[in-house]
Amino acid sequence: MMDRSADNLASPPATDGNAPVPSLYALMGEFEDVDSLLAAAEKVRDAGYRDWDVHAPFPVHGIDKAMGMRPTILPWLSLGAGLAGVAGGTFLVWWINATSTAALPATLSGYQYLISGKPIFSLPANIPIIFELTVLITSIVTFLGMLALNRLPMLYHPLFKSARFRRVTDDRFFVVIEASDPQFDEPKTRALLEGLGSTAVERIED
Amino acid sequence: MTTLAGEEILEQAPALPAGLREVNNTSDDPRARPPLILGERTFTSITDQVADLATRPTRLAWYIGFGFSLSLLGLLGVTVGYLILTGVGVLGNNIPVAWGFPIVNFVFWVGIGHAGTLISAILFLFRQNWRTAINRFAEAMTIFAVMCAGLFPGVHVGRAWLAYWLFPIPNQMGLWPQARSPLLWDVFAVGTYATVSLMFWYMGMIPDIAVLRDRAKDRPRQIIYGILSLGWTGSSRHWMRFERAYLLLAALATPLVLSVHSVVSFDFATAQLPGWHSTIFPPYFVAGAIFGGFAMVLVLAIPARQWFGLKNLITLRHLENMAKIMLATGLMVDYAYGVEFFTSWYSGQPYEQFVILNRALGPYAWAFWVMIFCNVVAPQFLWFKKVRTNVWLLFIIANLCNAGMWFERFVIIITSLHRDFVPGSWGMFYPTWVDLGMLAGSFGLFFTMFLLFCRFLPVVAASEVKAVLAQEQHREHRQHAAKAPGLQPGEAAGAGV
Numbered sequence: 151m152m153d154r155s156a157d158n159l160a161s162p163p164a165t166d167g168n169a170p171v172p173s174l175y176a177l178m179g180e181f182e183d184v185d186s187l188l189a190a191a192e193k194v195r196d197a198g199y200r201d202w203d204v205h206a207p208f209p210v211h212g213i214d215k216a217m218g219m220r221p222t223i224l225p226w227l228s229l230g231a232g233l234a235g236v237a238g239g240t241f242l243v244w245w246i247n248a249t250s251t252a253a254l255p256a257t258l259s260g261y262q263y264l265i266s267g268k269p270i271f272s273l274p275a276n277i278p279i280i281f282e283l284t285v286l287i288t289s290i291v292t293f294l295g296m297l298a299l300n301r302l303p304m305l306y307h308p309l310f311k312s313a314r315f316r317r318v319t320d321d322r323f324f325v326v327i328e329a330s331d332p333q334f335d336e337p338k339t340r341a342l343l344e345g346l347g348s349t350a351v352e353r354i355e356d
Numbered sequence: 357m358t359t360l361a362g363e364e365i366l367e368q369a370p371a372l373p374a375g376l377r378e379v380n381n382t383s384d385d386p387r388a389r390p391p392l393i394l395g396e397r398t399f400t401s402i403t404d405q406v407a408d409l410a411t412r413p414t415r416l417a418w419y420i421g422f423g424f425s426l427s428l429l430g431l432l433g434v435t436v437g438y439l440i441l442t443g444v445g446v447l448g449n450n451i452p453v454a455w456g457f458p459i460v461n462f463v464f465w466v467g468i469g470h471a472g473t474l475i476s477a478i479l480f481l482f483r484q485n486w487r488t489a490i491n492r493f494a495e496a497m498t499i500f501a502v503m504c505a506g507l508f509p510g511v512h513v514g515r516a517w518l519a520y521w522l523f524p525i526p527n528q529m530g531l532w533p534q535a536r537s538p539l540l541w542d543v544f545a546v547g548t549y550a551t552v553s554l555m556f557w558y559m560g561m562i563p564d565i566a567v568l569r570d571r572a573k574d575r576p577r578q579i580i581y582g583i584l585s586l587g588w589t590g591s592s593r594h595w596m597r598f599e600r601a602y603l604l605l606a607a608l609a610t611p612l613v614l615s616v617h618s619v620v621s622f623d624f625a626t627a628q629l630p631g632w633h634s635t636i637f638p639p640y641f642v643a644g645a646i647f648g649g650f651a652m653v654l655v656l657a658i659p660a661r662q663w664f665g666l667k668n669l670i671t672l673r674h675l676e677n678m679a680k681i682m683l684a685t686g687l688m689v690d691y692a693y694g695v696e697f698f699t700s701w702y703s704g705q706p707y708e709q710f711v712i713l714n715r716a717l718g719p720y721a722w723a724f725w726v727m728i729f730c731n732v733v734a735p736q737f738l739w740f741k742k743v744r745t746n747v748w749l750l751f752i753i754a755n756l757c758n759a760g761m762w763f764e765r766f767v768i769i770i771t772s773l774h775r776d777f778v779p780g781s782w783g784m785f786y787p788t789w790v791d792l793g794m795l796a797g798s799f800g801l802f803f804t805m806f807l808l809f810c811r812f813l814p815v816v817a818a819s820e821v822k823a824v825l826a827q828e829q830h831r832e833h834r835q836h837a838a839k840a841p842g843l844q845p846g847e848a849a850g851a852g853v
Contacts, residue, residue: 246532256530278541296601303586321399
């Protein structure tokens with residue numbers, strides 16, 4: 151079923167006595183197609199595991215349900231950023247062109263331009279900048295929020311030690327059950343993964 | 357090799373790999389939806405194809421193209437350096453034509469960028485799966501076009517080192533930018549557009565850079581791609597947030613892209629100059645931007661699919677779809693030309709009437725008729741499927757449309773300015789060698805960036821194409837299953853592409 155010595159190409163060949171003993175990070179089961187992956191994910195979910203994940207080369211349709219994932223809070227972050235963008239943008243254009251505060255130093259005080267006798271502040275003329283700032287701030291928060299919720303960038307990951315795992319960006323699917331899970335029990339978890347039709351089960355060490 | 361419904365192999369050359377074989381998959385029969393991915397259809401074949409382009413040894417043709425682009429970029433450096441050191445007097449801009457080539461080029465390049473966002477955001481929201489093969493390099497094109505665009509207003513202001521005055525930064529003069537001016541709206545619109553496009557492009561690329569990381573053989577590439585891919589592991593929990601963020605960014609980019617060229621058109625529409633002062637400008641500019649942008653995507657896609665062997669991913673159906681969008685947006689542009697004539701006549705206003713007649717019959721009539729030929733006559737050939745599926749004709753028409761869109765901006769800006777209300781202040785505009793050098797140099801910047809992108813980054817969104825492939829295979833599987841007891845129409849057309 152598995153050949154550990156050939157798989158862990160990147161890990162050190164043997165401990166030299168002083169090196170710390172590597173701890174078990176997870177068990178990783180490999181799957182070759184989407185259907186068996188989805189079936190396996192449902193079984194792992196029903197077995198009650200908590201610290202586990204499915205790794206795939208593309209977003210697998212229906213995996214959210216199969217894994218029992220909760221929806222992300224990202225849209226709420228975006229909404230908050232959008233509202234902050236509207237408020238901040240409106241304040242900015244109003245402050246810089248429609249106010250003048252003698253008490254403040256010139257650097258911070260607004261400056262009231264009178265252009266062609268038009269009103270000092272009117273919403274329509276200020277909408278473009280408010281709109282663009284709203285989109286800008288919302289987009290930045292959405293992008294950075296996605297990275298932060300995913301704990302990225304994370305340049306080290308125990309899974310990267312496995313040569314087999316390199317195919318996760320190619321054509322293989324992996325179910326990874328972490329040793330930190332309260333239900334984790336190496337022989338039992340291994341039996342579960344093997345019973346789900348995984349083509350190989352590998353020990354991932356930290 | 358299986359022949360799927362609707363495919364028709366055009367070149368009988370079985371020795372050619374799938375990426376170089378031209379296959380007609382442009383069937384109009386809704387019962388037999390031809391596939392979007394041709395040839396060997398496995399996840400690995402897609403990975404191999406995309407990763408190989410970025411990891412294979414550099415070809416001689418790339419060096420030749422890169423050398424040529426780089427020399428044009430050098431010309432840009434020389435002309436811009438000369439302009440900054442000497443002053444704006446080296447340009448042809450003068451009174452009455454104070455907005456010459458820099459603004460023509462600015463509007464031209466900003467317009468080019470729009471097709472990228474249209475493909476990546478609007479077609480995404482409309483679930484047009486065919487976009488997956490072309491969205492990545494259309495997005496790259498957007499970013500490089502916006503870079504070219506941003507250059508021109510920055511250097512033509514005169515004292516380029518004070519360009520930061522455009523931003524609302526607290527300063528000792530106690531002055532702020534004027535937020536009711538379309539020129540400041542431009543700063544925010546183009547700045548936001550560049551930032552959002554860059555984030556959208558990079559975010560979509562993270563999983564594909566991870567592909568390159570896992571395929572890279574040498575240490576420097578492993579490290580650089582490793583850093584750029586941010587430690588992507590393909591975790592489904594990550595994919596879920598990634599997809600949600602992608603959807604949100606698409607939803608944000610859609611109104612943004614429509615706003616950007618509208619704001620650019622406000623530069624003209626809010627002026628009182630006949631020929632500029634028109635409420636049709638925002639939709640007219642947006643349609644023209646998409647028209648010109650798709651022309652540029654075709655100009656880049658047709659050679660790229662040939663040279664990089666991507667004909668099985670960027671199929672004839674993709675080209676035909678783009679040609680159809682060009683035809684549709686081209687007709688909108690033509691309609692706007694007609695409306696401009698009509699409103700100037702109907703206004704009964706002599707200055708409005710004069711400016712339109714002066715465009716068609718005045719000293720710049722040649723530019724006007726070049727524009728009419730390129731933007732009105734040339735796209736009409738796209739009504740014919742024979743033309744839409746002929747890559748050579750398509751390439752020629754796309755190039756004509758690009759030229760036409762440049763001349764459209766030339767006509768709008770130069771002819772409106774050079775003869776306005778008072779005949780005593782009329783004049784002519786002549787570009788100098790610096791103007792021409794900067795225009796040619798901007799193409800150098802564009803193609804240099806594009807060639808670097810093609811060489812080192814994933815040109816096709818591999819993960820998105822794989823997701824489409826998984827869907828297609830799922831659908832074909834269902835079709836085969838449904839055929840046995842008799843085809844059910846609802847099933848066959850099910851997961852619509």
